[in-house]
Amino acid sequence: MLDRQAAELRRIERDLHDGAQARLVALGMRLDSATRLLEVDPPTARAALLEVRELSGRALEDLRGLVRGIQPPVLIDRGLGDAVRSLALDSFLDVDVEVRLAGRLPAAVESAAYFAVNELLANAAKHSAAGRVDIRLAHEDEGEEAGARGPRLRVTVTDDGRGGADPSRGTGLLGVRERLATFDGSLVLHSPQGGPTTVILEIPCASSLPKTSSC
Incomplete structure (x- = not known):
């Protein structure tokens, strides 16, 4: 497993270096020129800017291709609900998944939620001595509070472990919080000693990647 992960990391680094990174460097040089x-030479500058636009499009395609290579096929093909159900099947814990999503969410939102749930399941398995985990995925867009904040994806993950989870004692929850912060999302943790532990994730569907995305 570790060898496969190391090889995958090297592949991602190589693809970034040879693809998007190289194009972005060239784009910066052309933009500076x-x-x-x-x-002094507006026609030549205009031609250079047209080339910059073309380079930026190619860099975006490189990044999209790289993301497709990182994300699991089930997430790309079938969406967040089925992708989380797949995580549940792979876990040795007893995991129940409830999905209340009318359809597909923006790809960036689905990706952030998927990897966050993956991390929370790993934490429950490694640290909490849990036997059962309940996961609820819901699209919150009704009611006065939801209407004021805009449509949001809410993910609730509850385990029956010993509790006492503390983000300051590890990198897992901090990493999830940082991932969600990219989308103006939030993580709320309730984990008293003795359990249960409940983590509530919220991600605006009108995400920053891209700005026009919405549920």
């Missing part, structure tokens, strides 16, 4: 030419 176009900026210097704007006042």
